[in-house]
Amino acid sequence: MIVEYESKQTPIHKLDPRAKFIWLVATIVISIIWTDPVYLLGLGLVTVIIGCIGQFPWAKMKGTFMFLLIVTVVITLIQGATYVPKVVWLANPERVAFHLIPGWIPMIGPAWPVRIGGLIYGLSMALKVFVVLITISVFGYVTSPSEVVQIIVRLPFVSYKSGFVVSAASKFVPVIQIQLATLRDAERSKGVDFDSGSFTEKVKKTSSMLVPLFANALSMADTMALAMESRAFGYSKNFTMIRPYQMRVSDRLMVIFSVGGLVASIVCLAVFKLGAL
């Protein structure tokens, strides 16, 4: 579950959106190039600290973390059983940790050996997913959709129309959620019991809401498009930004921290193999 933006006055919320965006990009790039789980764990810790300063509601991510845990176990086991990379700091990555089918099972065991190197590589992959996901979540929590649009439309290769498409789409999500809740209530008011029945029956009950849901969404999108057109949307290529952002000291420090970290990690990886398996 992605945690929605909340307007707060924390130091992270107050940062210039561009500084936050640079931090987001730098963290994602570093998490991609690094493969050592220890380094990735450190990177994740930095993101968690930034999230804590931004008062990120970790409890709301409980479900996501549970899902990630399952993904981590699955990825780690699959990697451990199928792939063995060279690990710089490990003497024998080929060493078998255990077998997926243990030796005490007659006839077929032991089979599918899980090797130490593969386990470490699998853990690294899972940590990458973890770091990327919490970084995006923290960014989304401390940056309003409007600021995201402002960032997008300031990019040299993006038109402001594209930015507003993103903005309009983001606004549709809560609208669709409300519509779905109302449709569900309307069905309950006509005797539909969503709590009982098999999985197939429950899917059938829910599917009857899809036609009105999409029909309403289309109708609303149509009216919104008409209203946007009526307010000169697309009149000129020179859309005027009404938020002239100015970088303050804290914003500059965040940019230096992010860009510096990114450059340092690339150099250290290329020269000293730091962060690599």
Place this chain on the structure above:
Amino acid sequence: MIVSLKDVTFSYKGSKRQALKGVSLDVKEGECVAILGPTGAGKSTLACVINGTVPRFIEGKLTGDVVVDGQVPNQVGTAQMASRVGLVFGDPDTQLFGMTVEEDVAFGPANLGFDYEIIMQRIKRAIEDMRLQGLEQRAPHRLSGGQKQATAIAGVYAMLPKIMVLDEPTSMLDPEGKARVFSIIRDLNKSFGMTVILIEQEVDDILELADRVFVMKSGEFVLGGTPKEVFADVDELREVGIRVPGIVEFGNLIGADRTPFSVEEAVSIVKSGAFDVLSDTLASSGPNREVDASNERAQDITPIVEAVDLEFRYPMGVKALDGANLKIYPGEFVAIVGQNGAGKTTLTRHFNGLLRPSAGDVRLFGKSALNEPTWKLCSKVGYVFQNPDEQLFCDTVEEELRFGPMNTGMDKDKMEEAIRDILLDIGLDKYRQVWPRYLTKGERQRLALASVVAMEPEILIVDEPTTGLDWLESLQILDYLERLRREKGKTILIITHDMNIVSLYAKRVVVMANGRVIGEGTPREVFSQPELMEHAYLRRPQIADVSDILWGEVLLTPHEAADRLKRSSRMNREVAGK
């Protein structure tokens, strides 16, 4: 002429029907023109022709001449026309694009590419003129209905168009929101000199506002002229389906020498004796709905629905109910009124278990219903939602009516018989196999109501049954509800902002504010309490104001008031004769 339409005809793409049939209209700069008409008359299409969205954005075949501020909208393009013609729609939620009020107001000028300083000046002016100071940084979706619509108008106003076209801008607002928006429209026209074309169903408010009024039906103008000329033709207005303003109808019924357009005028006419109340008009003037204001019931009857100290807090933390108490008795027709956010919908959603209270009790037929699931309660308490499009799920009208009864396990023969009767009752018999989406809004609203009635609940709760409907469609819905009460003994609860509907149908009115019931009584009793009305931001019908000033008593309909005047005139003549 700032707007000139000559013999304009338009058909939507793929449709043989003409939405506009040879419409001609000239509007002078600075004029305020009101356009009335039933739904489907072509009013919105006309608005879109003026700003060019028809046929450039909404495709179809347009013929005739359209010139707006010296430009031909069809050739110039909508976005280019936007700086000349501002168009405001009924639903504010579909026309707010910014994350804050300030950002939303800036959207239009920013699209036009103005400099940052100019945009900020325009934002400041629009926010001041539309009375949105202090709300600049608020998220539009967190505003009240009236504030949202004011923001939408401000967004258009900031582009400084010469013409403002408003398409039913108050149709989704509560009385307070309506008053705010009408006051803004008055300012736009009278104070800021903008040309205003106002499409409306609210006839009371346009009487004093409009310089000229046009009435549309089936794509053409059937009446047009000054308000005095148009509203003098009461019979034609009725035939088209326009609600005749109460004081105008009163003037007509008493044979006034001029048509009253305000409470003061109506009072002055009566006081100066400029009427002929003994003419025959009283007997022949349209539907004379008998107002049964009596609310007598045996004291020992058990309430069919009872809310006891009900409290409810939404997950976001908003306390919507704060100790609400209410008793509804069998066979009543109750209207729940109050401004948006007063807790009306939240309260009634507890009666069929859609919401569960955080404290208090809900009793149905004398027993607590807190542990009963909605799918069981729905065969006793039927709930009709405000928007028909959020409660129609099936492929045909007939299937829609079967949906509820099949879920509640109704006997098949009984169900088919009930559906046959209901389809005839609501006039949808010929549409049995039609996809509900193809019906008009009024028909869809009737179908949504019928789909709940088909489950044969004893209590019917109808949330805002007349929103977005014209007067005739509204009466069709309310007449059907009244028939269900009178002939089948159903208990009816409606949530409404329309005090004219309350006057005509409700036997009891429940007034809510801040999550509590703050008053109740017959419509006459409630309308006689100005403090209560003010507290709940309600406005009683104008005829009640007239009768209160003239005779110190609150009368609910023009017929009642005319009858009262007739009686007092006769008495005066008899006294004078003696």
